[in-house]
Amino acid sequence: MYSIGIDIGGSKIAAGLLNEEKNLILKRSAPFPGTDDPECSIAVMNHLIDALLTEGGVRIQDVAGIGLAVPGSIDYEKNLVVHAYNLGYHSFPLVARIQAHCPDTQVFIENDANAAALAEYYCGAFRGYATGLLITLGTGVGGGLVLNHRLFVGGKKNGFEFGHITLVYGGELCTCGHRGCIEAYCSATALIRDARRAAAAHPESRIAQAAAGDESKIDAKLVFDCAKAGDEQAVRLYEAYTGYLGAAVSSAIAVLDPEIIAIGGGVSNAGNFLLDPVRAYAKEYAFFKQHAKIVLADMRNDAGVVGAGLLHLQRG
Amino acid sequence: MYSIGIDIGGSKIAAGLLNEEKNLILKRSAPFPGTDDPECSIAVMNHLIDALLTEGGVRIQDVAGIGLAVPGSIDYEKNLVVHAYNLGYHSFPLVARIQAHCPDTQVFIENDANAAALAEYYCGAFRGYATGLLITLGTGVGGGLVLNHRLFVGGKKNGFEFGHITLVYGGELCTCGHRGCIEAYCSATALIRDARRAAAAHPESRIAQAAAGDESKIDAKLVFDCAKAGDEQAVRLYEAYTGYLGAAVSSAIAVLDPEIIAIGGGVSNAGNFLLDPVRAYAKEYAFFKQHAKIVLADMRNDAGVVGAGLLHLQRG
Numbered sequence: 001m002y003s004i005g006i007d008i009g010g011s012k013i014a015a016g017l018l019n020e021e022k023n024l025i026l027k028r029s030a031p032f033p034g035t036d037d038p039e040c041s042i043a044v045m046n047h048l049i050d051a052l053l054t055e056g057g058v059r060i061q062d063v064a065g066i067g068l069a070v071p072g073s074i075d076y077e078k079n080l081v082v083h084a085y086n087l088g089y090h091s092f093p094l095v096a097r098i099q100a101h102c103p104d105t106q107v108f109i110e111n112d113a114n115a116a117a118l119a120e121y122y123c124g125a126f127r128g129y130a131t132g133l134l135i136t137l138g139t140g141v142g143g144g145l146v147l148n149h150r151l152f153v154g155g156k157k158n159g160f161e162f163g164h165i166t167l168v169y170g171g172e173l174c175t176c177g178h179r180g181c182i183e184a185y186c187s188a189t190a191l192i193r194d195a196r197r198a199a200a201a202h203p204e205s206r207i208a209q210a211a212a213g214d215e216s217k218i219d220a221k222l223v224f225d226c227a228k229a230g231d232e233q234a235v236r237l238y239e240a241y242t243g244y245l246g247a248a249v250s251s252a253i254a255v256l257d258p259e260i261i262a263i264g265g266g267v268s269n270a271g272n273f274l275l276d277p278v279r280a281y282a283k284e285y286a287f288f289k290q291h292a293k294i295v296l297a298d299m300r301n302d303a304g305v306v307g308a309g310l311l312h313l314q315r316g
Numbered sequence: 317m318y319s320i321g322i323d324i325g326g327s328k329i330a331a332g333l334l335n336e337e338k339n340l341i342l343k344r345s346a347p348f349p350g351t352d353d354p355e356c357s358i359a360v361m362n363h364l365i366d367a368l369l370t371e372g373g374v375r376i377q378d379v380a381g382i383g384l385a386v387p388g389s390i391d392y393e394k395n396l397v398v399h400a401y402n403l404g405y406h407s408f409p410l411v412a413r414i415q416a417h418c419p420d421t422q423v424f425i426e427n428d429a430n431a432a433a434l435a436e437y438y439c440g441a442f443r444g445y446a447t448g449l450l451i452t453l454g455t456g457v458g459g460g461l462v463l464n465h466r467l468f469v470g471g472k473k474n475g476f477e478f479g480h481i482t483l484v485y486g487g488e489l490c491t492c493g494h495r496g497c498i499e500a501y502c503s504a505t506a507l508i509r510d511a512r513r514a515a516a517a518h519p520e521s522r523i524a525q526a527a528a529g530d531e532s533k534i535d536a537k538l539v540f541d542c543a544k545a546g547d548e549q550a551v552r553l554y555e556a557y558t559g560y561l562g563a564a565v566s567s568a569i570a571v572l573d574p575e576i577i578a579i580g581g582g583v584s585n586a587g588n589f590l591l592d593p594v595r596a597y598a599k600e601y602a603f604f605k606q607h608a609k610i611v612l613a614d615m616r617n618d619a620g621v622v623g624a625g626l627l628h629l630q631r632g
Contacts, residue, residue, distance in 0.1 A: 131471030143571070147463075147471065154573030155447030155463065158604035164570040166563040168485045169501075178566065178601040185485075247482040250494065254480040255459075255571065257470030285494040288474035 001064035004052055005309025006045055007112060008032065008070050010086030013041065015048035016305040017056045022123050024306055026056045038092050046101040060104050065312025067108045068094055069115035069304040076157045079109060108311035110151070111159055115307030116264065116299065117144025118151055122310050124298030125262040133258040134297060135162060135248070136265035140175065141183040145256065151314055163187070165251055167244060182251075185244040188220045188267050191237065195223045198233045206231035224270045242274065246281025249294060253286040264297030271296060317380040320368055321625025322361055323428060324348065324386050326402030329357065331364035332621040333372045338439055340622055342372045354408050362417045376420050381628025383424045384410060385431035385620040392473045395425060424627035426467070427475060431623030432580065432615065433460025434467055438626050440614030441578040449574040450613060451478060451564070452581035456491065457499040461572065467630055479503070481567055483560060498567075501560040504536045504583050507553065511539045514549045522547035540586045558590065562597025565610060569602040580613030587612060 006015045010032055017026040028051050033040040045068075053060060072084025079095035081087075099107045110118070117126070117134040126132035130149050136142040143162025145152040152160055163183035164176055171180030172190065184190055195218045199208035206226040211217040223241075226234030249261055268274060279294050299306060322331045326348055333342040344367050349356040361384075369376060388400025395411035397403075415423045426434070433442070433450040442448035446465050452458040459478025461468040468476055479499035480492055487496030488506065500506055511534045515524035522542040527533040539557075542550030565577060584590060595610050615622060 145571075154604075155575050156573045156604070156606065156608070158573045158606065160573070161570040161603045164603040165481060165567040167482055169483050169487075169560060169563050171485075176603055178563075178603075180563075244485060247485050247496075251481040251567075253474075254477040255461075257472045257474045257476070259471050287477045287480040287492055287494070288470075288472070290472070290474065292472070 002056070002058050002062055003064050003309045003312055004049060004066045005115075005305040005307065005311075006048065006066070006068050007115070007304030007308055008041065008045070008068065008084075008087060009112075009304075010071070013044055013048060014305050015045070015052055016302070016309060017052045017058065018306065018309040022306070022310060024302055024309070026052055027302075027305070028052055028055075032087065036088070038087070038089055039097075041087065042094075042097045042101075045098060049098075049102065060102060063105045065106045065108055066098060066102060067110065067115065067308030067311035068098065069110055069112040069308040070094065071112045073159055074109055074111055074153075076153060081109070106312060108308075108315050110308065110311055111142075111144075112304050113142030114144040114151055114153065114160065115311065116142070116297070116303035117146050117307065118310055118314065119299045119303040119307035120262055120297060121146045121149075122313070123306055124303070125295050126260055129259040131256070131258045132260045132262065133162070133252055133256055133292070134262045134264060135252075136297070137186060137188060137245075137263065137267035138265035139187060139189055141187045141248075142265070145258070147256075162252065165248070167248060167251070182244075182248045186241070186248055188265070191220050191223060191241050191267065192218055194240070195237055198237055202233045205233035207234055220267045221269065224273060228273065239277070242277035243281060245274075246278045246285070249278055249282050250286040253282060253288055253291045257288060258292045261292045261294050262297040263294070264300070264303065268296055318372070318374050318378055319380050319625045319628055320365060320382045321431075321621040321623065321627075322364065322382070322384050323431070323620030323624055324357070324361070324384065324400075324403060325428075325620075326387070329360055329364060330621050331361070331368055332618070332625060333368045333374065334622065334625040338622070338626060340618055340625075342368055343618075343621070344368055344371075348403065352404070354403070354405055355413075357403065358410075358413045358417075361414060365414075365418065376418060379421045381422045381424055382414060382418060383426065383431065383624030383627035384414065385426055385428040385624040386410065387428045389475055390425055390427055390469075392469060397425070422628060424624075424631050426624065426627055427460075428620050429458030430460040430467055430469065430476065431627065432458070432613070432619035433462050433623065434626055434630065435615045435619045435623035436578055436613060437462045437465075438629070439622055440619070441611050442576055445575040447572070447574045448576045448578065449478070449568055449572055449608070450578045450580055451568070452613070453502060453504060453561075453579065453583035454581040455503060455505055457503045458581070461574070463572075478568065481564070483564055483567070498560075498564045502557070502564055504581070507536050507539060507557050507583065508534055510556070511550075511553055514553055518549045521549035523550055536583045537585065540589060544589065555593070558593035559597060561590075562594045562601070565594055565598050566602040569598060569604055569607045573604060574608045577608045577610050578613040579610070580616070580619065584612055
């Protein structure tokens with residue numbers, strides 16, 4: 001049997017066909033068609049599904065499931081997207097819409113960070129482990145947890161929001177309205193915020209010089225590159241950021257104690273330059289000394305599509 | 317079948333006999349015999365077991381299990397107490413020692429906060445729920461989590477240390493060596509530390525007046541009593557403390573999303589005067605709006621004994 005995964009993002013919709021061996025054998029994508037009418041995005045998804053089937057030479061009867069990964073909160077009982085702000089979905093019956101187009105196969109939905117964790121479990125860094133935590137460092141901080149071989153979506157099925165643990169009580173305002181969340185310190189957005197402040201306060205710094213007055217040129221890669229080059233402000237930002245992330249990882253170890261923690265998302269492109277100080281922090285401060293391996297995520301850009309395509313293995 | 321639970325604390329060892337209906341039908345206790353030789357405490361426990369059997373008129377063959385609750389970390393594979401500092405147990409084969417005295421029944425071991433959570437699950441606040449979090453506010457901050465009807469002891473079986481999530485990055489030094497843990501802000505010890513500082517800085521405050529120069533008179537109850545009476549310093553301490561606890565509870569909601577959260581331990585004697593602001597905090601700031609009920613723990617002083625006595629239901 002085959003399966004289909006669709007990863008719905010604010011800029012593009014990526015879809016893929018997986019074979020029985022969980023390999024992604026065909027990929028297609030299309031721009032996300034704006035946020036005015038969610039029905040337009042349904043038309044795009046249905047078109048992508050049809051394209052995968054036609055081009056892959058696969059009949060819908062041979063598809064074990066279609067999975068949808070969404071950057072937002074899910075009502076698992078009602079199969080609704082509660083809120084996906086970047087998509088303009090609010091209480092949107094996404095599953096029912098796709099199911100109407102594909103009545104002969106099961107349609108599943110999941111938060112995108114959870115889907116990515118499932119991809120790591122079946123095909124990536126979590127293979128061979130029962131319990132793994134994926135932390136994605138991007139615009140926000142996402143988290144996906146596989147607990148004893150099952151995706152964890154909360155005791156009340158509200159979800160799993162690792163990025164909204166309080167890390168700095170009373171600290172920076174978070175997108176969620178609370179202050180001091182992990183997301184407000186460990187996201188790419190947070191690093192960029194702090195780097196812009198540093199550049200404004202220190203026009204002589206390498207970061208400020210590289211940006212040359214254009215704030216939009218300041219991103220995580222620039223900060224890490226300048227830190228590698230020894231720029232004082234960049235090193236300060238790098239040490240602060242990896243400290244926050246080290247504490248976040250240590251908090252995860254204290255309450256989840258996973259066998260493995262994988263770090264993904266755009267910021268993780270820095271590789272071991274990012275991970276080494278995080279590992280050192282956890283080694284020194286995590287409550288449990290025989291704690292999780294800390295690695296880079298394996299699945300990278302395909303994580304959402306692959307994880308969505310494998311949802312049927314957990315729910316079918 | 318009956319069962320026996322033993323709760324081993326630094327000042328006393330409490331033991332109880334439970335009947336088939338999970339009722340505690342007989343209790344006995346003895347002082348913990350110092351920390352020099354752990355074998356002395358074994359003799360006390362064996363004596364308590366024998367006393368319960370004799371006085372209860374129960375044969376050991378009718379005991380389904382003996383459970384031991386310990387304030388420390390457990391190696392579940394090797395059945396050792398890794399460290400229980402207050403007891404002077406280090407890599408101590410507690411189970412084997414009790415098993416040698418009672419070869420005809422199974423002996424189980426658990427961290428005391430976990431045992432207390434199990435007591436809430438079978439007999440207390442968590443009845444009827446699949447997933448509940450117990451937070452105990454005492455000398456430290458303990459946590460016990462029942463997840464989908466099972467006691468959660470970590471993905472690597474290191475345990476569950478809710479009190480060692482970072483709440484105030486870089487903040488007060490914690491007993492674990494890290495800074496800013498929930499324990500360093502939400503334990504009774506932390507509240508007392510802050511109250512002593514306030515009393516020293518504000519000798520006119522009601523807390524300082526009540527202590528009359530004797531720091532040891534300052535405890536959680538005094539702070540709450542003075543806050544109720546409107547003392548400015550005490551109100552400030554109360555608001556700060558309930559804010560920290562509100563954020564800790566909100567962090568738990570974000571990653572565990574339990575159906576119910578019970579607050580126990582000495583500080584919780586303040587009842588709804590403690591819980592009301594915590595509930596209000598979570599209502600305003602917790603990521604999930606349809607989140608856990610927040611209640612007082614039910615089992616109070618018997619939690620450890622009852623939970624220990626019911627371990628056989630999860631492991632037998």
